[in-house]
Amino acid sequence: MLKILNKTNMKKYILVVPVLLIALFACKQEKAKKISIDKLVNSAEQFEGKRVETQGMAVHFCGAGKKKLKLKSENGSVVKVIPSNLLLHFSAKLNHKKLKIVGRVETKRVERSFVDKIDREKTLLCHIDHTPCIDEEWVKRKQETGVSDSLSAVDVKKLRNKMQKSGKDYITVVTIIADEIEVIKG
Numbered sequence: 001m002l003k004i005l006n007k008t009n010m011k012k013y014i015l016v017v018p019v020l021l022i023a024l025f026a027c028k029q030e031k032a033k034k035i036s037i038d039k040l041v042n043s044a045e046q047f048e049g050k051r052v053e054t055q056g057m058a059v060h061f062c063g064a065g066k067k068k069l070k071l072k073s074e075n076g077s078v079v080k081v082i083p084s085n086l087l088l089h090f091s092a093k094l095n096h097k098k099l100k101i102v103g104r105v106e107t108k109r110v111e112r113s114f115v116d117k118i119d120r121e122k123t124l125l126c127h128i129d130h131t132p133c134i135d136e137e138w139v140k141r142k143q144e145t146g147v148s149d150s151l152s153a154v155d156v157k158k159l160r161n162k163m164q165k166s167g168k169d170y171i172t173v174v175t176i177i178a179d180e181i182e183v184i185k186g
Contacts, residue, residue: 031051035047041073041079057097059078063135064135067089068090081181084103109171115160122149129175
């Protein structure tokens with residue numbers, strides 16, 4: 001039997017279809033895999049684009065942009081955490097707290113050629129992801145006090161040591177684009 005849609009029936013379908021689509025997409029969200037920061041860092045490419053859940057200590061927070069957080073394991077492995085909602089900012093209240101993070105993994109390489117450029121230009125780097133520091137006031141203070149070149153040299157040496165230790169011409173920066181952030185220990 002063929003049912004003909006009239007305006008009343010059509011309105012019902014117009015309201016029901018979006019609700020069903022939202023429910024369908026919500027059900028398909030990938031379940032986060034629980035993993036330690038150490039394992040994530042050691043096999044980062046394997047988790048590229050996947051949702052993970054991990055825990056660690058927030059040891060550094062970007063005061064300039066408030067969009068980056070450094071999460072560290074008990075063994076010293078580090079991941080960068082950024083909020084999935086770009087309108088959100090991290091609060092300094094998260095610093096030195098144990099956090100549970102759920103989000104999608106992204107990796108980026110810091111190549112030897114970039115490190116060589118930083119060495120030549122004496123650029124001060126972010127302590128979280130090794131990009132040029134955006135905290136202009138901090139950079140200016142370090143330049144004025146004459147310590148910027150030595151700080152840059154220390155960063156370059158650390159990056160080169162990591163590369164030498166790994167036997168690769170790059171280091172991998174692991175980022176979690178966080179959907180959920182929960183303080184689990186004060």
